[in-house]
Amino acid sequence: MIQRLIIDSNMLQSEHLRYFLNTSSTNFAVLPDFAWFEIYKQRSIEAVASALSVIGDFPEQVIVLKSGREIAEIDSLTPMMPPLMQYEDTAGSIREMVNILNGPGRNAPEILDQLDRMWDGAVNFLPGMLEGAQDIMTSLPEMSEQMFKPQHLRIIRQNSRYTPEMFSSIFGAADQICETLSDGGKQRSTPSGFGEHKIHTYLYRYALALVIYLLWWIRNGNQAQKRLDRARNDLIDLSFAVYGTYYEGLMTSDKKAGWMYENLRLALDAIEMETTTNR
Structure with a gap:
């Protein structure tokens, strides 16, 4: 049976989450927009890598949600909301991100610039939400x-x-x-x-x-x-x-x-x- 759970930011690095994902390939961690805000707001390569330490081991079992603003605009007549709430094919992006953050070039200027852009995007999005x-x-x-x-x-x-x-x-x-x-x-x-x-x-x-x-x-x-x-x-x-x-x-x-x-x-x-x- 498929089990898809929204993961609160306080559980991202928990052994409970690791056990949940490791128990069955039909268990999925669903990450909302604010989960990413909590990750990126630390503005530190080490902190972001640590926050992704669990889900980075299970990229195929991670579902990433669109922004709350996009989800709020989905028509109420839609019979199945979840598929329209989710980004598609995110496993590759998560895997690539984790490899970069754990690799020898993670402190390269372009990587730090990308992290800053992600942080700025999260901060700018928060007031509207x-x-x-x-x-x-x-x-x-x-x-x-x-x-x-x-x-x-x-x-x-x-x-x-x-x-x-x-x-x-x-x-x-x-x-x-x-x-x-x-x-x-x-x-x-x-x-x-x-x-x-x-x-x-x-x-x-x-x-x-x-x-x-x-x-x-x-x-x-x-x-x-x-x-x-x-x-x-x-x-x-x-x-x-x-x-x-x-x-x-x-x-x-x-x-x-x-x-x-x-x-x-x-x-x-x-x-x-x-x-x-x-x-």
């Missing part, structure tokens, strides 16, 4: 007050059973956030068939993940996120969780990211079940 979402992150207190009554907040903090009214608020907020993200990304036109098929789109799943993050934030004491870098990391974790819902799961050592993935998957399953029932 997070545009709009950062505003929502800073609006968590207001969102909490608008979406939930005091008794609902107690239910969330106590991890009790959610009411139908709460689920309605959660999914309604996801719809609104999805519209906000679409506008922030200058995606003014609504994809064809979006209403019925929105669950397949990246932007809707990311919007729902933001609401899941809000639930985590409420459960853990409504602490304001004061550091921009931590807020950014939380948003990146959300993207990993979203990508995981298109495949067989998420490999991460971060409990928060794991919690967000599991609850996002449950929410999507609930939507699919309701949609099937109402047909």
Whole structure:
């Protein structure tokens, strides 16, 4: 059975990943755009070579995803998202990269220049990917007050059973956030068939993940996120969780990211079940 797992950056050099890939040739490591950002941001030949030390031994079992912006533009009517989310024939490029980084000429000026270009590309891409979402992150207190009554907040903090009214608020907020993200990304036109098929789109799943993050934030004491870098990391974790819902799961050592993935998957399953029932 094919097992394709999104690999969080904190697992790239882990023995757990090596074991996963070594166990079966039908196990695949799926690397999103932000995984590469985390690799290249170190701006060091040694650090990049180390980050690729595991997947470099299994280039045929690595799937590289396109940018989040490209994935967000895939039509919601597409029956099978993953093939369109992925670059083709990346094994050769990974193998060549690893050979260069581990070879005698890895400190050549042209190699260092290429690493700088990769770093600059990752840095320039980051603000656009997070545009709009950062505003929502800073609006968590207001969102909490608008979406939930005091008794609902107690239910969330106590991890009790959610009411139908709460689920309605959660999914309604996801719809609104999805519209906000679409506008922030200058995606003014609504994809064809979006209403019925929105669950397949990246932007809707990311919007729902933001609401899941809000639930985590409420459960853990409504602490304001004061550091921009931590807020950014939380948003990146959300993207990993979203990508995981298109495949067989998420490999991460971060409990928060794991919690967000599991609850996002449950929410999507609930939507699919309701949609099937109402047909």
